[in-house]
Amino acid sequence: MELRPILSALLRHKITACLLILEIALTCAIVCNAVFMISHRLQHVQMTSGIDEHALLQIQLAAIAPTPDIYARAREDLAVLRQVPGVQAVALTNQLPMGGVSSDSSLKLDPAQREPTLHAASYFGENLPQTMGVRLVAGRDLAPDEFVNADVVIHALAAGSSKGLPAVIVITQALAEHLWPGQNPLGKTIYLTDQLGVRVVGVLADLARANPYDDATAHDSFILPIFMGTDKNQSYIIRTRPQDRQAVLKAAVAALKKADPRRVVTQQRTYDDVREKYFSNDRAMAGILFGVIVMLLTVTALGIVGLASFWVAQRNRSIGVRRALGATRRDILRYFHTENFLLATIGIVLGMALAYGINLLLMTHYELPRLPVVYLPAGSLALWIIGQLAVLGPALRAAAVPPVTATRSG
Numbered sequence: 001m002e003l004r005p006i007l008s009a010l011l012r013h014k015i016t017a018c019l020l021i022l023e024i025a026l027t028c029a030i031v032c033n034a035v036f037m038i039s040h041r042l043q044h045v046q047m048t049s050g051i052d053e054h055a056l057l058q059i060q061l062a063a064i065a066p067t068p069d070i071y072a073r074a075r076e077d078l079a080v081l082r083q084v085p086g087v088q089a090v091a092l093t094n095q096l097p098m099g100g101v102s103s104d105s106s107l108k109l110d111p112a113q114r115e116p117t118l119h120a121a122s123y124f125g126e127n128l129p130q131t132m133g134v135r136l137v138a139g140r141d142l143a144p145d146e147f148v149n150a151d152v153v154i155h156a157l158a159a160g161s162s163k164g165l166p167a168v169i170v171i172t173q174a175l176a177e178h179l180w181p182g183q184n185p186l187g188k189t190i191y192l193t194d195q196l197g198v199r200v201v202g203v204l205a206d207l208a209r210a211n212p213y214d215d216a217t218a219h220d221s222f223i224l225p226i227f228m229g230t231d232k233n234q235s236y237i238i239r240t241r242p243q244d245r246q247a248v249l250k251a252a253v254a255a256l257k258k259a260d261p262r263r264v265v266t267q268q269r270t271y272d273d274v275r276e277k278y279f280s281n282d283r284a285m286a287g288i289l290f291g292v293i294v295m296l297l298t299v300t301a302l303g304i305v306g307l308a309s310f311w312v313a314q315r316n317r318s319i320g321v322r323r324a325l326g327a328t329r330r331d332i333l334r335y336f337h338t339e340n341f342l343l344a345t346i347g348i349v350l351g352m353a354l355a356y357g358i359n360l361l362l363m364t365h366y367e368l369p370r371l372p373v374v375y376l377p378a379g380s381l382a383l384w385i386i387g388q389l390a391v392l393g394p395a396l397r398a399a400a401v402p403p404v405t406a407t408r409s410g
Contacts, residue, residue: 028351050206052133060267070229093125102211139202174219308394329399336395
């Protein structure tokens with residue numbers, strides 16, 4: 001089909017054609033970025049935690065009255081929980097992967113450094129890898145006699161002394177790779193403060209941060225041999241069989257209340273609940289963006305239908321003339337589909353450039369990664385298909401115009 005009649009018709013309706021091109025361009029730009037953002041959010045939701053998620057429970061307590069010895073109380077609670085039927089392992093920790101409240105530390109490879117090498121999530125607590133189901137891939141776990149009470153560490157640091165401070169540390173593979181790319185981390189020293197240098201004795205397969213907002217550093221974590229007492233920021237983590245979680249959770253809470261009734265349970269949930277809550281905003285945002293995409297594509301399709309219907313009504317006489325001169329219904333259909341394809345193509349090309357502009361803005365202000373090129377052809381294909389489907393109805397009506405009636409109407 002010759003393009004000259006199509007271009008000639010479009011030039012006679014420049015404003016209408018330009019408005020449709022602009023609508024397609026904006027839709028293309030927004031849809032490409034929205035699909036990318038949805039994909040990024042869903043990838044974030046699928047992030048691994050490194051723990052045995054379906055076997056874990058969390059219980060958090062708050063004391064009504066001050067506890068004389070928070071460390072003795074914690075060890076009594078751990079002993080009580082181990083006696084609950086169905087409990088396989090238990091630990092007291094300061095945070096959970098994707099728990100939301102993060103405890104981070106600055107790490108240096110040399111105490112004389114002015115700036116830290118990086119920041120990592122700091123986990124405290126005995127028996128954490130066994131309880132959480134974290135796999136050790138190199139070295140060894142922390143030994144019970146290597147743990148130090150938190151108040152000892154606080155007093156030593158305040159006094160500027162290294163006496164009584166932890167001497168060893170277990171880190172994740174991701175953290176090891178960021179600190180010493182391509183090297184064996186075992187035996188190397190990390191400095192948390194000028195006087196607190198710890199030697200790496202073990203490497204964990206994975207352990208996500210409590211607030212892993214940045215995918216690049218989401219698995220930079222370590223476990224330090226510090227024993228925390230029963231304060232409001234600590235949680236008891238219980239490992240059990242997945243099918244026993246609810247029964248064990250109920251029994252564990254009852255056992256803790258019986259051991260000390262002067263406490264309030266502020267949190268009792270499975271780890272599935274922890275993960276669901278943390279990623280709820282990501283899922284909600286993905287849903288909102290999906291709704292925006294559907295709305296934009298619907299509005300664009302309606303715009304194409306409306307414009308094509310208007311042009312069919314305006315061109316009844318010319319369509320009839322073409323039919324009288326021998327044009328078939330297929331020729332008329334092809335004419336309108338080609339016309340729409342040209343408009344859509346111009347709009348999509350402009351939309352691709354605009355999509356990158358919007359992405360640069362998002363990268364600058366919202367730390368979104370660069371838009372991969374693959375999303376541009378995907379968005380373009382979607383708009384081409386929608387455009388061809390949207391113009392089909394008006395094109396069929398145009399193809400159905402009787403030649404004699406169209407000629408006489410003029």
